[in-house]
Amino acid sequence: MRRLAGAGVLLMAALAAVMATDPAVLAALAAGAVLTNLAMAGRLASGLRRLAPILVFAGFLASLEWLGGAAQPRLALRTVAVFAFLVPAARLILWEELLTSRRPGSALFRIALFLLMVRHFTRVLAGEAWRLLIAQALAAPRKWRKGWWSSLVWALAALFRRALLRAERFYAAQLVRGIGP
Amino acid sequence: MTAIVEARGLWFAYEGGEPVLRNVTFAVEPGERVGILGPNGSGKSTLLWCLVGLYKPSGEVRLFGEPVHRKLLERVGIVFQNPEDMLFMPSLAADLCLPLLNRGVAPAEADRRAREALARLGLDGLASKDASSLSLGQRKRAAIAAALATSPELLLLDEPTAELDGRSARTLAAALLELGVTTLVTSHDLTFLGRIATRLLVLVEGEIAAAGPPEEILTDTTRLEAWGLL
Numbered sequence: 001m002r003r004l005a006g007a008g009v010l011l012m013a014a015l016a017a018v019m020a021t022d023p024a025v026l027a028a029l030a031a032g033a034v035l036t037n038l039a040m041a042g043r044l045a046s047g048l049r050r051l052a053p054i055l056v057f058a059g060f061l062a063s064l065e066w067l068g069g070a071a072q073p074r075l076a077l078r079t080v081a082v083f084a085f086l087v088p089a090a091r092l093i094l095w096e097e098l099l100t101s102r103r104p105g106s107a108l109f110r111i112a113l114f115l116l117m118v119r120h121f122t123r124v125l126a127g128e129a130w131r132l133l134i135a136q137a138l139a140a141p142r143k144w145r146k147g148w149w150s151s152l153v154w155a156l157a158a159l160f161r162r163a164l165l166r167a168e169r170f171y172a173a174q175l176v177r178g179i180g181p
Numbered sequence: 182m183t184a185i186v187e188a189r190g191l192w193f194a195y196e197g198g199e200p201v202l203r204n205v206t207f208a209v210e211p212g213e214r215v216g217i218l219g220p221n222g223s224g225k226s227t228l229l230w231c232l233v234g235l236y237k238p239s240g241e242v243r244l245f246g247e248p249v250h251r252k253l254l255e256r257v258g259i260v261f262q263n264p265e266d267m268l269f270m271p272s273l274a275a276d277l278c279l280p281l282l283n284r285g286v287a288p289a290e291a292d293r294r295a296r297e298a299l300a301r302l303g304l305d306g307l308a309s310k311d312a313s314s315l316s317l318g319q320r321k322r323a324a325i326a327a328a329l330a331t332s333p334e335l336l337l338l339d340e341p342t343a344e345l346d347g348r349s350a351r352t353l354a355a356a357l358l359e360l361g362v363t364t365l366v367t368s369h370d371l372t373f374l375g376r377i378a379t380r381l382l383v384l385v386e387g388e389i390a391a392a393g394p395p396e397e398i399l400t401d402t403t404r405l406e407a408w409g410l411l
Contacts, residue, residue, distance in 0.1 A: 135266045141251060
């Protein structure tokens, strides 16, 4: 129950970040979200490692906003805040318990089932991406040299192709099991 | 003579989990074909990833007498369990030429060596094919050819016969026997390991439970059953 309450607070904070327009409020929410992640990770290095991709992405967004003439990087701050509040919220919720404690067909059951499927598919894709990028790095170990860029592009294209294939198979498997529209 | 692979006291656990490898110690000498035999989930693939530095175990790993570093991996050919992970370029020739071109080999020479590697695995004539148009057995052999194109001194194979039918597994074993490269292969396929391995290590729950020649390990049905391999 305490975990669910904690997740609820984090979800409210994420919602506040979606609705806030004041850059100072957004900056405070983003900082709070980052600190929450670091506190939950236990170790500073592992917390920062988890946040690195979203921080890089937010940096890219901020530079686009700056190029577009925006005085404050609202979108980048909002992205960091929402993402960094949602990740620990998702970790706090015991999804399997939520699913088994609900009546099949109820709205909450459907939401939990959908999110569990998203989590499962994300893990499958993360595994695919990890293996493919390791294979690319082993095949073209010398960065920036001949073949490195083109192999990276082909590896990402293969990942996209495989993601579609896996999604199709996953959808078919759920359909056969009677889960789905 | 320096061992090609040396692992001493390896311990490894995934974040927040129980140890997957427990005090694993072994060596692979030049010219050996060592099979790591173990049931599903025994830590075979994890051990391979630890040997090439993708996972960081505690203990010591040395390849060719040196601690593992990125440059050293250019002397190693690694074959993934799923060949599709390795064959992502538009044609087999492009897949095989990539590591050579990246290392500065001239395109004509890279092409010659790629075709030679394909021929060694019985895949001549398929250089222009996209990997997705091949059978699984052909893709497995193509992945080995891709690893061989750079003339590695050590070949690491992760479950090469997974999902292969008997005939394809036999063809693969025959191809590996002809290569003459120091090989470390993980598998739970007793027949395949019996064909190719000169020595076996049995990995059970992350520990080396036995080591010895295949004829000794593979005939001990009582222990094989206890290890969950029969």
